[in-house]
Amino acid sequence: MFDPRPVLFLIGLLLCPLACAMLPSALLDLWVHDGDWMVFAASAGTTLLVGLGLVLGMRAPRAKVLSVRQICLGVVLGWTVAVLFASLPFALGRDALDWTDAIFEAAAGLTATASTLLPPPERLGAGVLLWRSVLQWMGGLGALAMAVAVLPVLRVGGMEIFRVEGGVGDAVRFGLSRTGVKVFGLYTALTLAALAALIACGLPPFEAGLRAMAVLSAGGYPLGAPMAGGWAGLVLLAGMIAAGLPFPVLVRALEGDWSAVRNSRQLRWYAGVLTVASAALIAWGMLVRGAGWGEALTLGPAAAAGALTGTSPGMVSGGFPATLLLFLGLLGGCAGSVTGGIKIFRLRLLVAGAWSQMRLLLHPHAVLSARDEAQTVTTDIRESVMGFLLIYALTFAALALSLALFGLDFESAVVQAARAIADFGGGTGPGPGFAAQPDGVKATLTIGMILGRVEIYPVLVLFAPTFWES
Amino acid sequence: MGGVLRPVFFVTGVLLLGLGAIMAIPAAWEAILRGPDVRAFAVSAMATAFFGGALALSSWGGGGVDLSGRRLVLAMVAGGLSACACASLPFALSDLDIAPIDAVFEAVSGLTTTGATLIPHLDQAPKGVLLWRAILNGLGGLGAVVMAVAVLPALRIGGMQMFRMETSDRTGRVKTRASRTARTAAGLYLLLCLLAAAAFRLAGMAPFDALCHGLSAISTGGFSTRDGSLAAWGAGVQWVAVAAMIAGASPLPIFTASWRRWPAVVREDGQFRAYLALLAGSAAALALWRWASSDADAVESLRQAVFAVVSIATTTGFVDGDWLRWGGFAHVALFLLAFVGGCAGGAGGGVKAFRWRVLLSRTGAHIRRLLHPHGMFVIDLGRRRVGEVVINSVMAFVALYMVTFALFALGLAATGVGLPSALAGSAAALGNVGRGLGTGWLSLPDPAKLITMIEMLLGRFELFTLFVLVTPGFWKR
Numbered sequence: 001m002f003d004p005r006p007v008l009f010l011i012g013l014l015l016c017p018l019a020c021a022m023l024p025s026a027l028l029d030l031w032v033h034d035g036d037w038m039v040f041a042a043s044a045g046t047t048l049l050v051g052l053g054l055v056l057g058m059r060a061p062r063a064k065v066l067s068v069r070q071i072c073l074g075v076v077l078g079w080t081v082a083v084l085f086a087s088l089p090f091a092l093g094r095d096a097l098d099w100t101d102a103i104f105e106a107a108a109g110l111t112a113t114a115s116t117l118l119p120p121p122e123r124l125g126a127g128v129l130l131w132r133s134v135l136q137w138m139g140g141l142g143a144l145a146m147a148v149a150v151l152p153v154l155r156v157g158g159m160e161i162f163r164v165e166g167g168v169g170d171a172v173r174f175g176l177s178r179t180g181v182k183v184f185g186l187y188t189a190l191t192l193a194a195l196a197a198l199i200a201c202g203l204p205p206f207e208a209g210l211r212a213m214a215v216l217s218a219g220g221y222p223l224g225a226p227m228a229g230g231w232a233g234l235v236l237l238a239g240m241i242a243a244g245l246p247f248p249v250l251v252r253a254l255e256g257d258w259s260a261v262r263n264s265r266q267l268r269w270y271a272g273v274l275t276v277a278s279a280a281l282i283a284w285g286m287l288v289r290g291a292g293w294g295e296a297l298t299l300g301p302a303a304a305a306g307a308l309t310g311t312s313p314g315m316v317s318g319g320f321p322a323t324l325l326l327f328l329g330l331l332g333g334c335a336g337s338v339t340g341g342i343k344i345f346r347l348r349l350l351v352a353g354a355w356s357q358m359r360l361l362l363h364p365h366a367v368l369s370a371r372d373e374a375q376t377v378t379t380d381i382r383e384s385v386m387g388f389l390l391i392y393a394l395t396f397a398a399l400a401l402s403l404a405l406f407g408l409d410f411e412s413a414v415v416q417a418a419r420a421i422a423d424f425g426g427g428t429g430p431g432p433g434f435a436a437q438p439d440g441v442k443a444t445l446t447i448g449m450i451l452g453r454v455e456i457y458p459v460l461v462l463f464a465p466t467f468w469e470s
Numbered sequence: 471m472g473g474v475l476r477p478v479f480f481v482t483g484v485l486l487l488g489l490g491a492i493m494a495i496p497a498a499w500e501a502i503l504r505g506p507d508v509r510a511f512a513v514s515a516m517a518t519a520f521f522g523g524a525l526a527l528s529s530w531g532g533g534g535v536d537l538s539g540r541r542l543v544l545a546m547v548a549g550g551l552s553a554c555a556c557a558s559l560p561f562a563l564s565d566l567d568i569a570p571i572d573a574v575f576e577a578v579s580g581l582t583t584t585g586a587t588l589i590p591h592l593d594q595a596p597k598g599v600l601l602w603r604a605i606l607n608g609l610g611g612l613g614a615v616v617m618a619v620a621v622l623p624a625l626r627i628g629g630m631q632m633f634r635m636e637t638s639d640r641t642g643r644v645k646t647r648a649s650r651t652a653r654t655a656a657g658l659y660l661l662l663c664l665l666a667a668a669a670f671r672l673a674g675m676a677p678f679d680a681l682c683h684g685l686s687a688i689s690t691g692g693f694s695t696r697d698g699s700l701a702a703w704g705a706g707v708q709w710v711a712v713a714a715m716i717a718g719a720s721p722l723p724i725f726t727a728s729w730r731r732w733p734a735v736v737r738e739d740g741q742f743r744a745y746l747a748l749l750a751g752s753a754a755a756l757a758l759w760r761w762a763s764s765d766a767d768a769v770e771s772l773r774q775a776v777f778a779v780v781s782i783a784t785t786t787g788f789v790d791g792d793w794l795r796w797g798g799f800a801h802v803a804l805f806l807l808a809f810v811g812g813c814a815g816g817a818g819g820g821v822k823a824f825r826w827r828v829l830l831s832r833t834g835a836h837i838r839r840l841l842h843p844h845g846m847f848v849i850d851l852g853r854r855r856v857g858e859v860v861i862n863s864v865m866a867f868v869a870l871y872m873v874t875f876a877l878f879a880l881g882l883a884a885t886g887v888g889l890p891s892a893l894a895g896s897a898a899a900l901g902n903v904g905r906g907l908g909t910g911w912l913s914l915p916d917p918a919k920l921i922t923m924i925e926m927l928l929g930r931f932e933l934f935t936l937f938v939l940v941t942p943g944f945w946k947r
Contacts, residue, residue, distance in 0.1 A: 042594060068841060154840065289642070323883035323892050327876050350869035357866035358938050362540065379858050386865040387833035389872070397806050405759075405797035410908070411890045413802050457837070464839055 005058045006066060007074040012054025014078050019048035021134050025089070029127035036093050036127045043088035050085070068154065069467060072458040075150055079142070079450050085106045089131055095119065100439045100446075103289045103310045107136030108425055111453040112143060112219035112338060113310070115425035115445070117435045126206070129221075133210045136219030137191070140338040143217075143453065144187060146246060147336045148179050152333060155274035156457040157388025158381050159347060162248070162335055170308040182251045187338075191216045194239045201232040215239030218338045220425060237302050244270060244309040244333025266334045266345040270308075273344065277304035277328055284320050304328065309339045326415060329424035330396075340423030340452050342392060346385045353382050391456050396421055406440035416441075420448030477537050478545045479529035485549045486522025489556055490515050492605060496560070500598035507564045507596045514559035521556070540944060543935050546621060550613070551932065557606055561589075564599055571916055578923045580606030582613060583817060584906030584920070585692025585787040586911045592697045597678065603693040604682035608663060611689025611718065611817035614930065615659050618815050619723055620652035627934045628867030629825060630861045633723070633814060655722040659817070663688045666714040673706040687714035690818045692787030692904045699789040699905065700751035705773055711788055712780045716749070719784035719812030741813050741824040748823070752807060753779040759799050770925045776905070783807040785819040787904030794908045805907060808897045809875075819902030819929050821871055825864045828856055870933050874898050878925045885918040899925035 026040035038278035063110060066074070087106035090097050101117045108115045109132050116132070118124060151159040191212050198208035214220050215236050246267065252260035259266060285291040291299070303314030303321065307328035314325075332341020399417035408416065419425060451459060461467060497511035537545055558577035562570055572588040579586045580603050589595055622630040649755075667684025671677055679695050686693045691879045696702045700711055721742055726737045736742055757775035761768055774790070782804045794801050810826065812818015879896035887895060895909035899922040905911070914922070928936050938944055 044861065098804070157773035165897075257673070280884075288886075320880070320883040320889040320891065323880055327880065335758070347873075350865070351873065353862065354866040354870040354873075357863055358934060358941055359943065360863075361627065361934055361938050362943050379862055382865060383832060383861065384836060385835045386829065386869065389869065390829050390833050393872070399745045400802050401799065401806070404802040407798065409798040410794075410805065410894075413798050414805075414893065457840070460837055461840055462838055464841060466838065 002067060002069050003071075004073070007070050007077060008054050009058040010074045011078050011081050012051045012056075012058060014082055015047050015051030015085060016055065018082055018138070019044045019051055021087065021138055022131065024134065025127040025131040028130055029125060032126050032346045034094075034125045034127055035123050039090055039092045039094075040127055040131070043085070043092065046088065047085045051316045069461075071150060071154060072461045072467075075146070075454050075458040076462060079110070079454060083110050083140075083446075083450065086110055086135055089128070090118075090271055093107035093128060094125060095128065100442050100470065101435070104446045105132075106135065107449050109219070109221070110139040110142065111340070111423050111449040112136045112217045112450045113340070113420065113423040113425040113452075114214070114219040114221045115419070115449075116221070117442070129210060130369050132152050132221045133213045133219075136217045136221055137213040137466070139219065139453075140217030140243075141184060143338045143340075144183050144336075145180065146454065147338075148183055148248060150458075151455055154457060154461075155342075155384060156455045157391075158385035159335060159455075160350060160384070161345075161381060175308075179248050179251065183247045183336075186247055186251055186254070187216065189232075190239070190242055194235060197235045198232055199237060201230070203232055211236060212239065215311060216243050216338070218243040218309040218311045218340075218423075220306070233298060233302065237305055240305040240309050240311050241274065243311065244305070244337050244339050245412070246334040246336035247338075248336045249334075264334075265348060266343075269344045269348050273328075273331065274301075274304060274308060277308065277324060280324060281316060281321060282305075285316065288320070289318065307424065309333050310341060310422055313424075322415075326418055330418050332422060340421075342389065342422075346388065349382055349385050350389065353386075382417075386456070388455070392421070393462065395448075395451055399444060402444045403441055406444065408437075408441060416445060417448060420445045421452040423449055423452045435457065475541070475544070476529045476531055478541055479525055480531070481545045482548045482552055483522045483524070483526030483529060485528060486518055486552060486556055488522075489609075490517075490519025490522055490552055491604070492609070493518060493560065494714060495605065496602040498599040499575075499601055500596065501822055503597055505596045505598050507560070507598045510563035510565075511560050511598055511602070514556070514563060517559060518556040531899075542621065542625065543938060546617065546935060547931065547939060550581070550927070553609075554581050557581060557602075560602055561599065565596055566599060569916075571919055575919050576603070577606065577632055577807070578926055579904065580691065580693060581610040582902050582926040583607055583610040583689045583691035583785070583819065584899065584902040584926045584929075585672065585686065586898065586909070587693060587905075588911060588919070591914060592695060600682060600695045601678075604685040604695075607689045607691030607693050608685035610691060610930070611685075612656060612659055614817045614819075615655050615722055615815075616652050619655045619716045620648045622935075624648065625935070626863060627932050628822075629864035630814060630829060630932075631863070632824070632856065632860050651723055651726065654726045655815070658722050658725060659688065662714075662717050666710070666717070669710045669714070672706060673703075673710045675703060675707060680755050683711070684714070687711050687786065687788070688718040688817065690715060690718040690784050690786045690812060690816075690902070692781070692789065700777075701790045708773065708790060709778050712776055714782040715780050715786045715788070716746075718786070719745075719816045719818035721813040721815035722817075723815045738744055741827060744827050745810075745813050745823040748810065749783055752783065752803065756800060758804055759803075760796060763797055763799075779802060779807060782903060782906055783810050784812055785901050785903045787898070788907045793906060801908065805894060805897060808894075808901045808903045809908060821868060821901075824870060825868055828861060828864045829868060832856075832861055867933065870937070871900070874925070874928060874933060878921060882918050885915050885921065887914065887918055895922060896925065899923075900929040902926060902929050 022040050022044035026037045026044060029037035029040060079263045083103060086109065087102040090105045091102035092097055095118055105117055114136055121129060177417060194212035194216055195208055198212055199205055203211070206279045210221065216239055218240070246264060249260045249264050249267065278301040281304055282296045285296035285300055299314055299316050303316045303325060306312040306314045307325040308331060310329055310332060330341055331347060332343050333339035335343045335345050396417055399421060400413045403413040403417055493511055493515035497508060497515055500508040500511055554574065554577050557580065558573040561568060561573035561576050566589060568588065575588050587608065592600065623633045663684050666688050667681045670680035670683050675683065682695050694700065700708055721739060721745060724739050724742065725732060727735050753776045756779055757772045760766060760775050761771035766774065777790055778793050793804060809821055811820015811822045814822045814824045875896050878900065879892045882892040882895050884890065891909050894907040896911055898907045
């Protein structure tokens with residue numbers, strides 16, 4: 001058995017900022033004379049107490065390098081425990097969700113899925129509104145930390161190609177301290193920029209703040225209410241697109257290394273998918289739905305970007321958009337972004353693999369030239385990607401089966417399973433009357449959202465028979 | 471170019487000549503029964519035979535036919551497509567009064583052993599047409615078996631090189647040993663069709679229905695002679711169908727061993743064993759669900775569940791009722807099973823069991839390697855070691871399968887089909903399943919029929935064979 005103390009220490013480190021993040025909601029409620037401020041204060045106190053206790057009590061004698069097992073356990077426990085504490089305000093607050101619902105709500109927030117079981121925004125207190133948005137924004141931070149420091153080290157589904165040099169445990173610390181700080185800074189700066197732009201467009205500051213956090217974290221909480229049109233709509237669209245970009249690449253570009261952007265193939269694919277999907281939705285809107293230029297041009301790209309980044313499904317309806325948005329949501333944005341889903345680079349690697357197989361069919365003895373992209377990607381990495389896709393598909397299948405077992409019909413089961421695992425909610429809630437669904441459905445979706453956010457592997461490793469052996 | 475393609479034309483011509491000859495069977499049947507469609511079949515048979523004969527004669531160059539590499543791919547595709555076109559003639563000319571695109575759809579669906587039908591009233595359809603549909607299923611299954619045993623391993627498509635005969639060299643030429651195995655497998659296949667027909671007869675079907683269902687069950691096609699498919703017969707017939715469908719989807723080459731060794735052969739064949747286990751597990755789960763969620767008793771639930779699971783997973787598509795009424799769980803489970811497909815070496819479609827198994831064990835090894843970076847993990851399938859080349863090939867196939875499924879589902883949705891039907895229709899067409907997943911084939915708009923037809927062909931030709939035709943490199947010298 002390995003030493004669990006560094007893991008618990010890490011969890012304590014996570015809980016302290018979570019507690020601090022509850023304070024703005026408490027202050028806001030206190031300011032608008034909402035009784036919920038006590039709930040937030042009490043939740044923050046509890047969380048901080050536990051967090052500090054873990055930090056102080058579990059401090060390892062020497063700063064040791066984390067092993068793969070410790071990282072996996074830390075990731076899984078970290079997200080789960082954070083979700084549990086984040087659910088406190090929902091369970092104890094005025095809307096008093098029961099525990100299943102509160103945990104669902106917290107998981108939806110922290111994984112930046114942004115499905116909701118709460119009443120519509122206009123009936124919610126200011127503190128709860130702020131708390132949901134802050135949760136998804138912190139979820140975005142967590143997603144970035146995973147993408148920059150944890151997943152490449154664990155070599156989850158080909159993420160090792162984004163790996164920073166160094167040993168396993170070193171790389172986590174190194175990734176977090178060097179790239180991580182800059183990436184977090186960029187994320188914050190982009191959010192502030194969106195906030196400023198939205199205020200400049202005439203949105204009230206509070207709403208502007210909520211929406212800025214929603215788009216940059218690819219969460220989408222208050223977007224359930226009709227999305228702002230006009231200039232504000234453009235800002236939101238830009239924010240969503242930015243959320244799907246690879247942040248480490250952006251950081252390198254800002255440091256003057258533009259070749260990082262030029263050489264990033266996933267960036268090109270991201271732009272391509274976004275363009276094609278937007279064009280398809282615009283064409284569908286105009287040709288089939290009979291929408292005008294203005295409407296189609298506004299709704300189409302917003303829906304495409306919203307689905308690809310897992311932010312908001314937008315305001316389009318119909319069989320074709322539903323199918324397209326389902327697949328876009330499953331696809332997700334770039335690796336190193338805040339989005340969920342399979343990630344575009346994996347699709348690219350697989351297509352490249354299929355392409356080289358086709359060439360082998362034509363020229364059985366061909367040695368693929370060095371220019372051939374598939375050649376530089378080793379079998380090991382492609383296998384890693386394919387393994388990920390397989391695990392992803394199996395998890396999706398298990399979630400859909402489980403949802404159907406608890407009584408959902410085919411369409412809802414498939415769509416909800418996909419949305420949960422791709423962390424694609426969009427503030428609208430999983431559907432009308434969803435709060436009345438059995439607890440099993442909500443629990444399944446909660447598990448699905450967390451699995452999607454940690455990219456499944458860390459959880460799976462915990463179940464490997466050799467994990468708990470010494 | 472003409473000289474290079476001569477063998478391709480020749481093979482296609484011979485194939486059509488054979489098809490024309492076989493078309494004479496339903497023509498004779500109609501003539502004996504004084505059915506309405508004698509002329510339709512006679513004209514189609516003559517036209518097909520004439521066209522095929524002309525093609526074969528004009529391209530007959532004497533000596534052997536050298537089919538290797540690209541020409542083999544081209545011959546397969548050209549033969550398949552022209553067979554589909556000619557096979558649709560009787561439907562178009564018959565009394566059925568269906569649109570040309572529906573006739574082509576019916577032929578494609580038959581020859582790819584999909585089994586989705588656009589004929590609205592099978593119960594009143596002429597016997598000759600019903601027989602022709604069953605024959606198309608049978609021929610399609612035969613083609614699939616021969617392709618799986620002799621052609622795909624030589625072309626090394628989607629990891630099928632695993633099943634290559636040891637003696638065949640690397641030029642992609644179909645060698646004698648392979649063709650002998652193919653002949654044995656084909657013989658076994660035809661024998662199974664006859665056995666299944668006899669069993670259906672014993673279980674209480676009329677001789678004509680027994681013959682038709684024998685062909686469509688072993689081929690995992692799924693064309694029936696009734697609108698309600700197998701709902702028209704009792705439990706006995708359905709158990710026979712279950713056995714026949716499994717036989718059709720099983721890897722036939724392993725049964726070319728002496729029958730005394732069959733138990734040992736099944737035990738050693740990793741693919742078939744895993745496949746049977748999957749069928750049993752899924753059927754058990756579905757039976758439990760059916761038993762718990764309806765008023766059917768235990769035996770009835772078990773029969774219904776086994777039938778449904780086997781029908782979808784073997785990509786046959788016989789139905790005995792409306793499975794979608796069983797609720798969401800059954801619907802989702804059957805949808806997922808449509809991706810499994812049969813075993814490599816059989817008539818079933820879909821991804822094929824061995825590919826899933828290779829991927830699964832490879833992924834398991836990958837996870838273990840996360841924990842033990844320096845461990846060595848070996849993958850095998852039964853007694854065969856799975857090498858890196860095969861794994862690459864399998865991964866490419868499965869990835870392409872998923873992407874194709876998604877793109878065609880999008881295409882279907884763009885023609886105005888709803889989300890559930892688009893997903894189910896794409897899976898059912900690509901996997902050559904056909905009926906049973908809730909796609910209202912009869913109500914599909916024309917563009918959707920075209921899309922699903924292409925998908926059926928893609929599925930049957932194992933994707934790469936067709937996709938490679940549209941790469942620019944294929945047509946270069």
